[in-house]
Amino acid sequence: MSQETSSSLKTTPLTNTHKELGGKLVPFAGWKMPIQFKGVIQEHQCVRDGVGIFDVSHMGEIEIQGPSAKRLIQKLMTNDIDSMQDNQALYTLMCLEHGGVVDDLLVHRFSEDHYFLCVNAANTEKDFQWILKNAGSCDATIRNTSHETAQLAIQGKHSEALLQKLCEAPLSEIRYYHFKKEKIHNFASIIARTGYTGEDGFEIYVDAVHAETVFRAILDAGKEFNLQPIGLGARDTLRMEMGYALYGNEINEESRPLEAGLGWVIKLGKQEFIGQVELKKQKDAGNRRKLAGIRLLERGVPRPHYRVLKNGAPVGELTSGTFSPSLNTGIGLCYVSPEYAKPGTELEVEIRKLSVPAEVVKPPFLPTRVKKD
Amino acid sequence: MEVPQDLKYTQEHEWIRVDGKKAVIGISEFAQEQLGDIVFVELPEVGSQIEQGSPFGVVESVKTVSDLYAPAGGKVTAVNKDLETNPEKVNSEPYGEGWIVEIELSDETNLESLLDADAYSEQCQKETE
Numbered sequence: 001m002s003q004e005t006s007s008s009l010k011t012t013p014l015t016n017t018h019k020e021l022g023g024k025l026v027p028f029a030g031w032k033m034p035i036q037f038k039g040v041i042q043e044h045q046c047v048r049d050g051v052g053i054f055d056v057s058h059m060g061e062i063e064i065q066g067p068s069a070k071r072l073i074q075k076l077m078t079n080d081i082d083s084m085q086d087n088q089a090l091y092t093l094m095c096l097e098h099g100g101v102v103d104d105l106l107v108h109r110f111s112e113d114h115y116f117l118c119v120n121a122a123n124t125e126k127d128f129q130w131i132l133k134n135a136g137s138c139d140a141t142i143r144n145t146s147h148e149t150a151q152l153a154i155q156g157k158h159s160e161a162l163l164q165k166l167c168e169a170p171l172s173e174i175r176y177y178h179f180k181k182e183k184i185h186n187f188a189s190i191i192a193r194t195g196y197t198g199e200d201g202f203e204i205y206v207d208a209v210h211a212e213t214v215f216r217a218i219l220d221a222g223k224e225f226n227l228q229p230i231g232l233g234a235r236d237t238l239r240m241e242m243g244y245a246l247y248g249n250e251i252n253e254e255s256r257p258l259e260a261g262l263g264w265v266i267k268l269g270k271q272e273f274i275g276q277v278e279l280k281k282q283k284d285a286g287n288r289r290k291l292a293g294i295r296l297l298e299r300g301v302p303r304p305h306y307r308v309l310k311n312g313a314p315v316g317e318l319t320s321g322t323f324s325p326s327l328n329t330g331i332g333l334c335y336v337s338p339e340y341a342k343p344g345t346e347l348e349v350e351i352r353k354l355s356v357p358a359e360v361v362k363p364p365f366l367p368t369r370v371k372k373d
Numbered sequence: 374m375e376v377p378q379d380l381k382y383t384q385e386h387e388w389i390r391v392d393g394k395k396a397v398i399g400i401s402e403f404a405q406e407q408l409g410d411i412v413f414v415e416l417p418e419v420g421s422q423i424e425q426g427s428p429f430g431v432v433e434s435v436k437t438v439s440d441l442y443a444p445a446g447g448k449v450t451a452v453n454k455d456l457e458t459n460p461e462k463v464n465s466e467p468y469g470e471g472w473i474v475e476i477e478l479s480d481e482t483n484l485e486s487l488l489d490a491d492a493y494s495e496q497c498q499k500e501t502e
Binding site (some may be wrong): 035037039040042079233237299300301303322323325352 | 433
């Protein structure tokens with residue numbers, strides 16, 4: 001248990017609401033956040049089977065606007081934003097010169113000279129400073145709008161039907177990784193068809209001042225769909241089942257993103273960007289290791305930093321590990337040398353000195369159900 | 374929060390129900406609540422010896438892993454096999470079907486150092502403040 005005192009923790013506009021709803025608040029990345037409401041497994045199933053709502057207002061938002069905005073973002077990001085259309089979102093990495101990851105984030109394009117980034121909570125200030133430093137005197141206004149923005153994630157197969165009750169614009173027209181500026185319950189919002197669960201769903205951004213009103217309106221509209229508030233505990237088990245990387249676990253300033261299987265968001269052929277030279281070298285040299293999905297074949301719960309063995313000899317350690325409520329078994333992610341990363345490879349996870357048999361599987365651990373076109 | 378009067382408790386949140394030389398051990402309502410969804414209970418072998426204050430098993434929840442400390446020493450006479458397939462019983466019935474082991478007490482004076490229900494309730498109260 002963390003010893004952080006609650007007074008030093010940041011709160012979201014919904015912290016008191018969570019308490020009222022029975023949420024168990026814990027310190028997370030400097031924030032006081034609900035880890036669970038009814039229970040992690042029940043909440044997990046609620047999202048997989050129906051719909052759930054998450055307060056993810058701890059996530060950071062950075063707005064970049066001006067004639068040089070596009071050039072600046074193109075220089076900072078590994079993915080190619082050149083072909084982005086208005087109202088499109090793109091997953092990307094922001095890297096250091098040596099190829100380590102500053103953050104993984106979403107770029108949203110309002111127009112050719114106006115964007116906003118959704119970044120990891122714990123990295124918000126670091127990212128903001130990094131962007132400012134690299135912007136130099138370029139002609140763009142960079143604002144950290146995190147404190148005035150609340151973010152809610154509505155995830156699960158009923159999310160569109162639910163949100164449609166509060167929104168006049170047809171949400172079916174918002175495709176995966178696209179967004180629209182629309183009103184929800186009469187409040188200006190950005191509605192993006194994105195998420196971190198592997199289910200169809202939306203992430204919406206509203207003014208912090210209206211967050212509680214909007215949150216309660218959604219809860220109310222969600223009654224017929226058995227909507228529940230979901231804590232960060234289930235957020236983690238949901239993302240783990242999809243094998244999504246988590247900053248601080250799978251990727252950090254020292255890790256190599258190509259080894260994390262993130263080559264699909266690293267466009268080495270695009271215009272110059274920070275980290276390009278080093279990442280090219282890494283690509284040419286080939287991966288020393290690869291991030292593999294690991295599934296336990298016997299009972300037990302793998303956790304971060306547990307050792308992974310091959311015939312009793314250590315071959316890596318878990319970056320993430322948890323119990324998968326959908327599979328009813330332990331799952332994890334681990335960097336191993338490429339020879340052990342092939343699906344079907346038999347490995348072991350060391351749990352309290354016992355070697356528990358496991359096998360390598362290719363993530364996602366279960367099929368994703370996001371709304372691809 | 375339920376804290377049955379007829380049980381004794383440890384500071385680590387185990388309970389013990391004594392019946393002559395035999396005693397049944399489990400974890401409290403407070404403990405299961407703190408742990409959240411329990412998905413795995415590592416049980417000792419029947420016939421093994423457990424010692425007061427020492428770990429004799431492990432409870433894994435989705436969120437965390439926690440050792441089980443023996444409220445008293447003795448020989449394990451039974452373990453709750455049902456928990457292998459239904460570990461969530463520790464959440465739903467911590468004082469009933471969610472029991473963990475049964476022991477034959479080796480030294481009844483062990484019980485003297487345990488907390489009664491009122492003292493234990495008070496401790497839980499403090500921990501939530």
